[in-house]
Amino acid sequence: xPSDYRKERRVEFSETDLAGIIHYSxxxxxxxxxxxxxxxxxxxxxxLREDDTTYGFPRLSTRCEYSRPLQFEDxxxxxxxxxxxxxSSITYQFLFTSEGEEVARGEVSVACxxxxxxxxxxxxxxxxxxxxxxxxxxGEPLTFGPPSSRKR
Amino acid sequence: xPSDYRKERRVEFSETDLAGIIHYSxxxxxxxxxxxxxxxxxxxxxxLREDDTTYGFPRLSTRCEYSRPLQFEDxxxxxxxxxxxxxSSITYQFLFTSEGEEVARGEVSVACxxxxxxxxxxxxxxxxxxxxxxxxxxGEPLTFGPPSSRKR
Amino acid sequence: xPSDYRKERRVEFSETDLAGIIHYSxxxxxxxxxxxxxxxxxxxxxxLREDDTTYGFPRLSTRCEYSRPLQFEDxxxxxxxxxxxxxSSITYQFLFTSEGEEVARGEVSVACxxxxxxxxxxxxxxxxxxxxxxxxxxGEPLTFGPPSSRKR
Amino acid sequence: xPSDYRKERRVEFSETDLAGIIHYSxxxxxxxxxxxxxxxxxxxxxxLREDDTTYGFPRLSTRCEYSRPLQFEDxxxxxxxxxxxxxSSITYQFLFTSEGEEVARGEVSVACxxxxxxxxxxxxxxxxxxxxxxxxxxGEPLTFGPPSSRKR
Numbered sequence: 001x002p003s004d005y006r007k008e009r010r011v012e013f014s015e016t017d018l019a020g021i022i023h024y025s026x027x028x029x030x031x032x033x034x035x036x037x038x039x040x041x042x043x044x045x046x047x048l049r050e051d052d053t054t055y056g057f058p059r060l061s062t063r064c065e066y067s068r069p070l071q072f073e074d075x076x077x078x079x080x081x082x083x084x085x086x087x088s089s090i091t092y093q094f095l096f097t098s099e100g101e102e103v104a105r106g107e108v109s110v111a112c113x114x115x116x117x118x119x120x121x122x123x124x125x126x127x128x129x130x131x132x133x134x135x136x137x138x139g140e141p142l143t144f145g146p147p148s149s150r151k152r
Numbered sequence: 153x154p155s156d157y158r159k160e161r162r163v164e165f166s167e168t169d170l171a172g173i174i175h176y177s178x179x180x181x182x183x184x185x186x187x188x189x190x191x192x193x194x195x196x197x198x199x200l201r202e203d204d205t206t207y208g209f210p211r212l213s214t215r216c217e218y219s220r221p222l223q224f225e226d227x228x229x230x231x232x233x234x235x236x237x238x239x240s241s242i243t244y245q246f247l248f249t250s251e252g253e254e255v256a257r258g259e260v261s262v263a264c265x266x267x268x269x270x271x272x273x274x275x276x277x278x279x280x281x282x283x284x285x286x287x288x289x290x291g292e293p294l295t296f297g298p299p300s301s302r303k304r
Numbered sequence: 305x306p307s308d309y310r311k312e313r314r315v316e317f318s319e320t321d322l323a324g325i326i327h328y329s330x331x332x333x334x335x336x337x338x339x340x341x342x343x344x345x346x347x348x349x350x351x352l353r354e355d356d357t358t359y360g361f362p363r364l365s366t367r368c369e370y371s372r373p374l375q376f377e378d379x380x381x382x383x384x385x386x387x388x389x390x391x392s393s394i395t396y397q398f399l400f401t402s403e404g405e406e407v408a409r410g411e412v413s414v415a416c417x418x419x420x421x422x423x424x425x426x427x428x429x430x431x432x433x434x435x436x437x438x439x440x441x442x443g444e445p446l447t448f449g450p451p452s453s454r455k456r
Numbered sequence: 457x458p459s460d461y462r463k464e465r466r467v468e469f470s471e472t473d474l475a476g477i478i479h480y481s482x483x484x485x486x487x488x489x490x491x492x493x494x495x496x497x498x499x500x501x502x503x504l505r506e507d508d509t510t511y512g513f514p515r516l517s518t519r520c521e522y523s524r525p526l527q528f529e530d531x532x533x534x535x536x537x538x539x540x541x542x543x544s545s546i547t548y549q550f551l552f553t554s555e556g557e558e559v560a561r562g563e564v565s566v567a568c569x570x571x572x573x574x575x576x577x578x579x580x581x582x583x584x585x586x587x588x589x590x591x592x593x594x595g596e597p598l599t600f601g602p603p604s605s606r607k608r
Contacts, residue, residue: 012489013502014329016322018199018376023318024211025180032177033468036529045529046469047170059176061296063215069273072322073492073501121221144213164337165350166481168474170528175470185316188377197377198317224474225340225349322503328515329488332481351474363480365600367519373577425525448517 004095004139005038005080011070021069028062031094031106034078042133050127057110058121060089063144064106074098081139088112088123090134093142105142156247156291157190157232163222173221180214183246183258186230194285202279209262210273212241216258217296226250233291240264240275242286245294257294308399308443309342309384315374325373332366335398335410338382346437354431361414362425364393368410369448378402385443392416392427394438397446409446460551460595461494461536467526477525484518487550487562490534498589506583513566514577516545520562521600530554537595544568544579546590549598561598 015026036046048055070076077097084091089111096104113121126134167178188198200207222228229249236243241263248256265273278286319330340350352359374380381401388395393415400408417425430438471482492502504511526532533553540547545567552560569577582590 012485013321013492014327014485014488017317018320018322018324019208019210020322021210024214025177025184025318028177028180029468029470032470036469040529047528056171058171058173058221059218061215061217062176063213065213066211069210072503073496164333165340165473166333166336166479169469170472170474170476172474177470181316181318184318188317192377199376224351225344323512323514325514328518329481329484332484336481360475362475362477362525363522365519365521366480367517369517370515373514 005034005041005137007034007037007078007080009033009076009078011072011074011076013072016072021071022074024064024066027064027066027096027104027106030076030078030096031062031064031092031108034080034094035092035108038080038137042130044130044133048127048130050129053114053124053127055124055127055130056113056115056121057090058113060109060111062106062108064104065144066104067102070098070103076103080137081142082134082137083107083139083141084109085126085131085134085138087125090126093139095142105144107142107144157186157193157289159186159189159230159232161185161228161230163224163226163228165224168224173223174226176216176218179216179218179248179256179258182228182230182248183214183216183244183260186232186246187244187260190232190289194282196282196285200279200282202281205266205276205279207276207279207282208265208267208273209242210265212261212263214258214260215296216256218256219254222250222255228255232289233294234286234289235259235291235293236261237278237283237286237290239277242278245291247294257296259294259296309338309345309441311338311341311382311384313337313380313382315376315378315380317376320376325375326378328368328370331368331370331400331408331410334380334382334400335366335368335396335412338384338398339396339412342384342441343434346434348434348437352431352434354433357418357428357431359428359431359434360417360419360425361394362417364413364415366410366412367448368408370408371406374402374407380407384441385446386438386441387411387443387445388413389430389435389438389442391429394430397443399446409448411446411448461490461497461593463490463493463534463536465489465532465534467528467530467532469528472528477527478530480520480522483520483522483552483560483562486532486534486552487518487520487548487564490536490550491548491564494536494593495586498586500586500589504583504586506585509570509580509583511580511583511586512569512571512577513546514569516565516567518562518564519600520560522560523558526554526559532559536593537598538590538593539563539595539597540565541582541587541590541594543581546582549595551598561600563598563600 083093235245246258387397539549550562
């Protein structure tokens with residue numbers, strides 16, 4: 001049974017801010033780095049070339065909820081799962097933990113596109129080589145919600 | 153009647169990526185810059201000092217939905233509204249337009265905290281000087297949703 | 305007589321680090337933003353198109369010397385001058401001041417290149433439309449040196 | 457005989473720009489990450505606490521010279537050496553190679569400081585625990601120079 005894809009990442013100095021903790025935008029770098037490392041682990045790339053076609057994956061939406069702050073040099077464990085797989089879109093979710101405790105959860109939805117001869121992006125079915133591998137990494141979706149409904 | 157707070161911002165070279173368009177994480181810098189400029193326009197700061205207390209506003213959650221890509225040197229108009237004002241939290245929303253057309257919409261919820269003598273953050277009511285001014289910038293909340301339910 | 309090109313820039317929250325001051329790499333964003341704004345002020349762009357040729361300006365070298373730290377929300381004045389103008393390279397220098405006092409000085413040397421039909425970059429003379437305008441912004445070069453020789 | 461400290465680092469998507477190659481400022485992140493990882497390998501941190509004193513290492517100057525561009529997903533090998541060790545300053549140098557070929561070289565000089573009771577930074581001798589270990593990593597200084605004098 002396939003497990004989630006996991007990546008360890010240390011919080012770098014430049015990712016902190018004057019509040020002494022990690023900047024909230026850094027999680028979006030962590031998500032993207034994990035997504036791309038995941039694709040490489042499948043023998044693929046986010047710049048995907050198949051049968052003379054180059055696929056791209058522009059972002060449709062993203063979100064992140066923060067539970068507790070990370071400090072400089074903390075090691076965060078990022079766990080990726082495929083939460084939804086559409087014909088031409090993918091939703092990845094990410095659980096961030098540090099020393100076994102959740103620090104944040106995030107989500108990124110991407111479209112699958114190809115560029116026509118003028119370079120204009122248009123929606124495309126996900127190439128089958130990728131789709132089949134993503135299915136194997138499908139996981140139980142995480143829940144997100146407005147601050148009022150979150151149990152924190 | 154108070155209008156939304158607006159800031160113009162040009163897409164810088166370092167904010168693009170090899171896809172030739174703005175990187176999706178740049179919107180989180182835009183949101184924060186607009187929030188902080190808004191607070192300065194009220195004579196305040198995100199590092200808020202009142203009656204010997206220093207308030208901070210760590211992020212609880214954030215999200216962004218993308219409609220169309222921005223290019224290098226595009227000028228984006230960022231419009232901030234206060235979508236929800238709690239006793240100790242604030243939700244800002246942002247509408248990004250370029251040449252009159254929506255390019256993205258985003259949201260940031262922040263907690264109001266003070267640090268105790270050990271430096272530990274704890275929830276605090278929003279200081280009244282800020283709360284009263286935020287009320288004047290309350291706006292109709294934007295809607296967000298999964299890609300499948302968005303009308304685009 | 306032409307003066308240096310000047311740009312004002314405020315230090316943003318995300319540009320600080322846990323030391324409570326601006327991160328040293330932020331100056332390289334400031335230099336690039338000032339260079340690109342300068343080119344726009346000439347009616348040009350760092351992505352320069354002239355007579356069906358697209359010119360690019362990859363960086364050859366850069367340096368920065370720091371005199372005193374900038375804080376969040378400080379306003380820095382960036383002054384650009386053209387320190388050296390070669391046949392196919394340009395050296396820009398930047399003096400950073402805040403409240404009239406030098407905080408840093410920096411330098412960026414760029415090559416002028418075109419891409420051949422395979423996309424490979426090769427050195428090119430600076431297009432004349434740009435070269436003539438750069439000459440008008442030539443300024444006395446700043447001095448740089450190892451920490452031991454700097455007068456600070 | 458001690459060898460240079462080495463770190464491998466992959467070029468991430470967000471570190472590229474619309475020219476399709478790595479942004480020139482990314483090297484300053486690479487240098488800092490390598491410096492901090494090097495200090496951790498010595499059992500130390502850039503936030504160094506010894507005998508109730510906290511030392512900091514603000515940057516005095518930095519430079520980088522670029523030989524050839526890195527692409528997305530390239531792996532770069534960063535090699536750190538201690539090029540100069542003063543009483544209260546350190547100069548680190550960095551050789552960047554990819555597939556055995558130099559792509560860039562860089563340098564960062566830092567001051568050793570402590571903060572007084574008002575939080576003002578003042579120069580301090582490098583604590584002996586660090587100085588002795590840095591000596592063991594001293595290496596032949598790299599040469600830098602204006603583009604005209606570089607042999608490339």
